[in-house]
Amino acid sequence: MPQPGTNHFIELAFQIGPDLHELCIGLLAGEGIDSFLEEDHQLLAYLPETQWTEEKEESLRSMLQERLGTLPAYTATLIADRNWNADWEATLQPIEISDKLLIVQQSNDITPKPGQIVIQINPKMSFGTGYHATTRLMLRQMEHLDLKEKKIMDIGTGTGVLAIAARKLGNNRPILAFDNNSWAAENAVENIAENQADEITVALLDAEEDLVVNLKEGYDLILANINKNVIDRILPVIRKYAPSAPVLLSGILVYDEPWLNKLLKRLGYTAEKTIYEDEWLSSFIKPL
Numbered sequence: 607m608p609q610p611g612t613n614h615f616i617e618l619a620f621q622i623g624p625d626l627h628e629l630c631i632g633l634l635a636g637e638g639i640d641s642f643l644e645e646d647h648q649l650l651a652y653l654p655e656t657q658w659t660e661e662k663e664e665s666l667r668s669m670l671q672e673r674l675g676t677l678p679a680y681t682a683t684l685i686a687d688r689n690w691n692a693d694w695e696a697t698l699q700p701i702e703i704s705d706k707l708l709i710v711q712q713s714n715d716i717t718p719k720p721g722q723i724v725i726q727i728n729p730k731m732s733f734g735t736g737y738h739a740t741t742r743l744m745l746r747q748m749e750h751l752d753l754k755e756k757k758i759m760d761i762g763t764g765t766g767v768l769a770i771a772a773r774k775l776g777n778n779r780p781i782l783a784f785d786n787n788s789w790a791a792e793n794a795v796e797n798i799a800e801n802q803a804d805e806i807t808v809a810l811l812d813a814e815e816d817l818v819v820n821l822k823e824g825y826d827l828i829l830a831n832i833n834k835n836v837i838d839r840i841l842p843v844i845r846k847y848a849p850s851a852p853v854l855l856s857g858i859l860v861y862d863e864p865w866l867n868k869l870l871k872r873l874g875y876t877a878e879k880t881i882y883e884d885e886w887l888s889s890f891i892k893p894l
């Protein structure tokens with residue numbers, strides 16, 4: 607039995623079929639859970655053991671009951687970090703984001719298409735493998751942006767995949783990539799080194815506490831693939847302290863597009879390009 611500690615995780619195994627996976631991922635993401643594994647007959651969700659309290663469980667139960675109309679059967683199991691890594695790494699396959707971008711992990715035997723940019727991600731419990739639609743949407747949007755001279759902030763960097771992609775897609779300015787999860791920050795550092803992507807500063811910061819001071823350094827583009835609740839709280843701060851910076855958003859369910867449109871209108875942004883995959887959207891927004 608693993609000992610309680612900072613790098614252990616709780617695995618929540620929800621007994622639901624694939625038709626409910628995207629919706630549940632969205633609902634759980636709204637509660638701050640960011641790591642998922644989809645299996646045929648269940649959805650696995652992971653959160654740091656330190657965050658698993660009676661109050662957290664109660665709030666998840668009532669939210670699922672309310673939004674789904676019924677509480678799916680689930681189990682909660684304490685998982686030691688090393689077991690998790692082995693399981694995770696064994697399951698990952700290369701992910702073709704587009705003709706231009708391919709995400710692989712170390713053990714993959716790959717043949718990229720001519721001209722395809724390869725990003726190597728060896729995840730450790732952190733989000734951003736390319737296995738989630740929101741990561742793919744962000745990357746596909748980034749391919750069409752002029753990234754070259756932009757000073758970029760990557761909020762909720764996960765594996766560091768977006769910051770690495772920005773560098774490989776031609777960005778040539780320092781990037782600040784941060785996450786409030788220490789595993790993600792550590793993993794981003796490793797992936798950035800593996801991809802020889804230089805001048806990316808990785809920090810352990812919380813977007814809801816540390817944004818103002820960092821935004822004051824002046825950014826030209828903000829990447830934020832997080833979740834509805836965090837975006838709701840940080841976008842007003844971004845608008846105030848980086849008033850001319852466009853923002854590339856994801857982590858938002860298509861059902862929440864009306865909410866997003868209202869927020870953008872209130873803050874004075876226009877959605878320049880919104881793309882969709884499964885039940886997720888990514889919106890590239892610009893200040894009016």
Ligand SMILES: C[S@@+](CC[C@H](N)C(=O)[O-])C[C@H]1O[C@@H](n2cnc3c(N)ncnc32)[C@H](O)[C@@H]1O
Pocket residue numbers: 640732733734735736740741744761762763764765766767768784785786787790811812813814831832833836857
């Ligand atoms: C949906 S994942 C995105 C990861 C990666 N950027 C991608 O596009 O695949 C969201 C990330 O945001 C982080 N996160 C959530 N809330 C945050 C907060 N308040 N401040 C900083 N990071 C946060 C999570 O730990 C997670 O790594």
